[in-house]
Amino acid sequence: MQNCDLIMSHPEPRIIQISRRLSFSASHRLHSNSLSEEENKRIFGKCNNPNGHGHNYKAIVTVRGKIDPITGMVMNLTDLKQYMEECITVPLDHKNVDKDVPYFQNVVSTVENITVFIWEELQKRLPAGLLYEVCVHETDSNSAIYRGE
Ligand SMILES: Nc1nc2c(c(=O)[nH]1)N=C([C@H](O)[C@H](O)COP(=O)(O)OP(=O)(O)OP(=O)(O)O)CN2
Numbered sequence: 178m179q180n181c182d183l184i185m186s187h188p189e190p191r192i193i194q195i196s197r198r199l200s201f202s203a204s205h206r207l208h209s210n211s212l213s214e215e216e217n218k219r220i221f222g223k224c225n226n227p228n229g230h231g232h233n234y235k236a237i238v239t240v241r242g243k244i245d246p247i248t249g250m251v252m253n254l255t256d257l258k259q260y261m262e263e264c265i266t267v268p269l270d271h272k273n274v275d276k277d278v279p280y281f282q283n284v285v286s287t288v289e290n291i292t293v294f295i296w297e298e299l300q301k302r303l304p305a306g307l308l309y310e311v312c313v314h315e316t317d318s319n320s321a322i323y324r325g326e
């Protein structure tokens with residue numbers, strides 16, 4: 178049996194997810210402009226430290242789509258790497274998230290909101306319908322997953 182016979186034996190192109198991981202380091206402070214100083218301290222505790230704190234984040238981006246029968250790819254992972262550098266490394270790496278990224282001027286820099294920020298940046302650039310999931314690990318124990326809902 179030849180390769181083309183194998184491809185032809187499946188009626189529809191197969192749907193698959195592929196992922197790429199990227200690390201970035203950033204500092205932040207959990208603080209809401211909608212709360213008083215006391216409420217911020219009570220809700221965010223040590224993470225409300227006025228001088229902030231840092232994390233070595235890991236972002237895992239998953240795209241989902243049909244395997245192109247000619248290239249064998251959903252998309253070229255080297256292209257995904259480029260998109261992730263533009264959408265994650267450039268805005269966030271070695272930055273103070275709250276002060277350096279305008280999106281977070283009035284948005285609390287939780288791992289939830291950082292994950293949504295990355296999703297929105299990628300959604301602006303990736304070919305339509307490909308982005309499936311963004312997962313961000315803030316620490317070894319804490320992470321968020323967003324699928325655009
Ligand atoms: N829902 C959320 N809760 C918290 C977030 C967040 O982004 N979303 N973030 C923090 C802090 O910024 C900090 O990142 C986490 O603190 P902590 O849980 O203490 O971090 P560790 O996992 O490293 O803690 P260990 O002490 O190692 O268990 C807090 N909450």
Ligand SMILES: [Zn+2]
Nearest residue numbers: 205224230232
């Ligand atoms: Zn933190």
